[in-house]
Amino acid sequence: MSVDLTTYYLGMQLKNPLGVAACAPLTGNLEMLRRLEEAGASIAVLPSLFEEQIEHEEAEFNRLFEYQTESFAEAITHFPVLQDYNTGPRDYLSHIEAAKQAVSIPIVGSLNGSSPGGWIRYAKMIEEAGADALELNIYFVPTDADMTAIDVERRYIDLVASVKQSVDLPLAVKIGPNFTCLPNFAQHLVAAGADGLVLFNRYVEADIDLDTLTMKPDLVLSNRHEARVPIRWIAILRDQLQASLAATSGVHRMQGAIKLLLAGADVTMMASILLMEGPERIRTMLQEMTAWLEENEYDSIEQLKGSMSRGNCPDPGTLERANYMKALTTYTVETSGPQST
């Protein structure tokens, strides 16, 4: 009897726990989306619709059109009047519709808003376009020393509540790991209406160009060791939250996915490894996952999920700081000692 890979995420039944995270070259491309489904992906999160980017583009477009218009008698304008400038979220919304037509796996819309009205407005548009769920990609970098942690968390919680009130879609919230008390914050997000959490966001961090002495945004692909952060927090959160948990960051190998599921993830989302190795990586991982589950005599993913959550694992203390210190010590000794292998 084969192992049942079915899992449940945001109230949706997924055929397996391997999904594709928001990533433009992957889920932003219909052909690639088809290949991903064919390779076995169970769910796809579309790239984020960035309100700020849309509005910036609209504003820039408008500014360029208006620049020097009606200023000089011989050149009232400088560009032809076009029937449609195709600004705004239309491309994105069309992509949702096309994705729904192209594949049968659940399609999750992803939204990064920049204004309270914007989150709600675009969330409704994504719902109307036919997405199966909505992932809120919340990215706020506090730079003001007068702003408190409570202020920051309040922004997230209010935002989730307002979107939840406006749409009927299952709602996932993708956050970063850097909160003072993540379990408490996560609890508030769920209370505000989040049906699931996506752990964690990997931000585009600025780098410095030494030639030009300028800041340059640069996205570095993940490595498999990064899965350890979500392993810890999913394990900690699993028993305390009545919400779906998706793991992202560092899901590269079957082993990593299994670990995240053991910790309590409902689904694992991949991107970097698919960029590096292509969609077929999913097929391989599914085969390996099935083999591992069979070898270890699991009946189903549901059986496995959360079986090593903080409450279910034999040594919960290892999820805490002391263990971290020990690992560091061990690592240092092992790598610096002359006998290391």
Place this chain on the structure above:
Amino acid sequence: MSANFVTVDGNEAAASVAHQTNEVIAIYPITPASPMGELSDVWSSQGRRNIFGTVPDVIEMQSEGGAAGAVHGALQAGALTTTFTASQGLLLMIPNMYKIAGELTPTVFHIAARTLATHALSIFGDHSDVMSVRQAGWAMLASNSVQEAQDLAMISHAATLRARVPFVHFFDGFRTSHEVSKIAQLSSEEIRAMIDDDLIQAHRRRAMDPDEPVLRGTAQNPDVFFQAREAANPFYDALPQIVTETMEQFAELTGRAYRLFDFAGAPDAERIIVMMGSGVGAAEQAVAKLAAAGEKVGLVKVRLYRPFDTAAFCQALPPSVQRIAVLDRTKEPGAVGEPLYQDVVTALVEQGRMASCPVVIGGRYGLSSKEFTPAMAARVLDELQADQPKQHFTIGITDDVTHLSLKWDPEFSTEEADVTRAVFYGLGSDGTVGASKNSVKIIGENTPMHAQGYFVYDSKKSGSVTVSHVRFSPRPIDSTYLIDRASFVACHQFHFLERIDVLAVAEAEATFLLNSPYGPDEVWDHLPREIQEQIIDKRLKFYVVDALKVARETDMGVRINTIMQTCFFALAGVLPREQAIEQIKETIRKTYGKRGESVLRRNFAAVDAALADLHEVTVPDTATSTEERLPPVAPDSSDFVKRITAMLLDGRGDLLPVSALPVDGTFPTNTAKVEKRSIAHEIPIWDPDICIECGLCVLVCPHAAIRSKAYPHASVNGVPEGFQSKPWKGKELPDHLMTIQVAPDDCTGCGVCVDVCPAKSKEAVKHKAINMEPKLEHLDRERENFDHFLEIPELDRTQAKIDSVKGSQLLLPLFEFSGACAGCGETPYLKLMSQLYGDRALIANATGCSSIYGGNLPTTPWSTNADGRGPTWANSLFEDNAEFGLGLRLAIDQKREYAEHLLRELAPVVGDDLVRDLLGSPQGDEEEIRKQRERVAALKQLLAQAPQPAAGKLAVIADVLVNRSVWIVGGDGWAYDIGFGGLDHALTAGRDVNILVLDTGVYSNTGGQASKATPRAAVAKFAANGKSAGKKDLGMLAVAYGNVYVAQIAMGSNPAQTVRAFREAESYPGPSLILAYSQCIAHGINMTTGMTHQKEIVQSGFWPLFRYDPREAHVGEHPFHLDSRKPTKRFKEMALQEARFAMLARTDPERAKELFELAQQDIDNRWHYYEQMAGVEREATHEFQEEEA
């Protein structure tokens, strides 16, 4: 016959008919007709169909001559074809117009009538262009208003098919072409009903068809040509009746009746005016007022000007008419009278009416859109009462030379009390004109009221001032003149109060709305005295709003248009406030809807927030200010500047009498410096501690508003506090200081200098050696510093290392403070040229941006050095600039030869040594030039003493013995398109001319139409779907000749190569061609980073840098130098940073993908070709080898 009312301008009114009734439209852009072609192109690109169910094929040609040829061909092959043009464009069509008429071919050319260039170019309106084709055998119909521009366009298209005689349908440039007015729109059904299918079939049957072959365009001999010419007579004889019947048909359909000649006024009129064009509106108002007062006056409006139906004309005259004044909007020097006058006299004679109407006078009015008002018309009618009415008078000016002008009473007015008259003063950049147009649309299209808008722009491309004249009336508006009695005046920029008398147009008890950073309680103390006095004396209702604050708070930037518009509607009361706001939002939705929801939201927010900041000001009883409006020019300006330029700058040029103006269009240079516009909000401030003295900031400054100067340490005395300097590092100038100084009132604040500055602080990287800072914080000090900077003597040109970037930038620019756009990519090249060669340069400048910022009154940036030397500049035409410049060289060479001849003849007087030195000394560098100048000075002294006639002759031309540098300058529209034939010829003529092409890849001056320099995939007018074809490789075409020096440069990418190319081109004793990459606002880029963006332009291979020097074309030499590196960026990566490409990627991703790939192939192929070229050994035979040797 209930009509649909729309609010459009005259161009759109005419074009809408033309587009619906034609199949082929071949055009070439020219002001003020360009919008007709552009609209047609937009409609066709949107798939809008004509009444036959097809989409008209709109093609942009390389010149108006080309457009006329294409029209001729399309007509001969049986398509319904039209074109739009004006002015010089119409002149270029004349040869084909004779052909089209001679072949009895039905077509209509729509003309936005514009002044022909004579002593000066003018883009404005008069009839000199259409009068130049009256002899070509075309019917001519004159429209006098926006409504008529549509209606007579229709009548022309219908009548030409019946008559087989082609029509010129014309209306006044700007006054009608650009006036926005409410008109009854023709429906497609009405248009369809006017066009007779049988006549179209007849046109098709006459077409060239190999199934029924014909021969047309034969060459004829004396035996038959004459008779054949007369054979067409019946068609002209029949035409007036055909037009009459067509007008009657039109009247039945629409209720709007026209006749060949329409009379208005007292039925028993004794004195009448005859005229055509937009001035009719003003004249009709005057006639109506005078007739109502019992005066026996009238007006005949001429509609069908050719053929001139003398019988119909006389029938239009009431039998009572005794005296006629004929007004012509053109001038024919030397003629008996202007054309309409002559036609009227002839008509009266031929029809036997001279006995009853013995007095006919002719007069000129309105040249180049000179105002023509009811007061002037009244004065003309009054003149007819004189015993001896003045013949060949002028009206609208003061002629104190030949005393032809009539003096009119400016108090005579026909403005009515129930008409809202509003005048809005704004900046081009603040959106005032757009908002005014929208206001006209709101009233025109949503209320029973009529609305009219007319917009006046100054000639600057940066910081331009606009004045919008808007009328709302319960009746149709025929006031075809500016408002001088406004019931509402709005000043959208507070600083205008310092320089413009904005309240001069305000009538008593008018409303004055001011955008003010000062609130209602404090604004009074910030007003100049003249403004305070007028507010009190005229009992104005005074309101303020801080629109900039509202704009900032609603993310509108500096666009205050919707805010001021909302305040206007709130105060003017033409609509209930709530309804007005609703309509403003609806208009915003229509105007901005396509640009995105966020744009709409911001505008809506601005509207909603506007009224909260609108406050009435309690006006005190007395004026308290001691501040007066700034004088237009400094007191120490030249006499000419004080008498003439100052008046122009002050907006009072209309008041200058004839005697004040040069008789031949010759103006002094060196005048831009008197015009302190002070338009920047931020200016660059130098930090000498960080500066590495590279000179880049000075090099790239488009307005020469940053200067560098090196000067001996010892020469500085009395330095103002805060004046900065640092030791000059170069060894060539020991003990010198250097200073980089901003001209704070001349800077436009574009920030290009800061963007290119490579020197950054080690402590705070964002701080550079030059930084943009708020102007007001530095203005007083920097003004003082700049004055001091100017007083420091210029560096001796022979001391500077002018072949380097930094050395060249120590030279005085002789091109400064132009009105070019902030961040202009063209002007830095001109400035560099002026630094290197300006003191001995003759410039032939093609019409275009560079001729406008270079030579549009009131001032010119071309300037002089302390010796009074500087570039001498002339613009001939658009199409002939290369030939014109070649002519300059031919003349110089001839003068030089004559001077040498005279010099040899005068050797006994001058001395053999001086003759030998003058004739034989090299002039290759600044030192040698200086020595030659000294020799010429010595020569002149000797000549002054010499009694021989030859001495006097030589003295006049002796300066030509110093090498002259001839520069032929223009844009890509000239070089690649309309002037290419001439440019090609100048390249092959072998003469020493330097051709500088300021290549923006688009027609910049006329608003972004595609040229053959426009790159593939770029969106431009006439390439709305992205240009399909690649850019012409003009450089390689020139290289092919072998003996032409060619350089392709991009200053922002490689400034050293740029300087080198200029040096090599000028030193090459034959034709040189420099193609200079110039960023432009029509690229849709951030102009601040335009120069650094050039690096990517070159890195992508989009604009490879090269030099081809024939002097190196000898055996075993490689004359072609590829100066840029192999492309390291993909085209797409570069292109998406420019809206002209990005727009296509957004609107049509599939086509963008295809064109981007092709564009990449263009680059790859060209690079491969250039690499091969760089390895080619060449030996070019050229005529300069001997000279070099």
